[in-house]
Amino acid sequence: QTVVTQEPALSVSPGGTVTLTCGLTSGSVSTSHYPSWYQQTPGQAPRTLIYSTNTRSSGVPDRFSGSILGNRAALTITGAQADDESDYYCMLYMGSGMNWVFGGGTKLTVL
């Protein structure tokens, strides 16, 4: 069974740039997986950041961007801020049989 993979944890300095990635244990991520990205702080509902690879959801600042890098989907945060410290989840469309599948999440620390 194919699993969606993410880095368990990353860190970034305030004002810095960080890239989170989303891959598959078998195969490559493409735009056909409609990669999406969500931000979640403890005790809160997730917030949609990016959908369909690189489209920002309403109200999301442009320092969040999505792309395909090699065989993985990527979320890049430029000019990291303290309140970017959150858990980030990607989600991929795996076809009508498998439906949508989340990655395990990346805990981002800003320090």
Next chain:
Amino acid sequence: QVQLQESGPGLVKPSETLSLTCTVSGGSISGYYWSWIRQPPGKGLEYMGYIYYTGTTNYSPSLKSRLTFLVDTSKNQVSLKLNSVTAADTAVYFCGRGSYGDLRWGQGTLVTVSS
């Protein structure tokens, strides 16, 4: 501004049926996909499936045998029923509106499965 509110019993006994409702305000059920996602305490998100406003459904393979989604356009609600629950079904359950991953999320509701 559309808002989604999940509601239902916070405690369900093992082997019984978990029933939740997502009530939509400030917008219509019609024209949208409605997803259910859950998150066990301290763990990651799990996509459970979706229902289109017409009633078409698509369930996660791992939950398909136990899961039912319904839509009630007259009440502007979508609902979830998960039967034969175990402690592993303890989670915060979220509903979400949207397609292609562009989800507007409800705040979630915690359901604990325990005798």
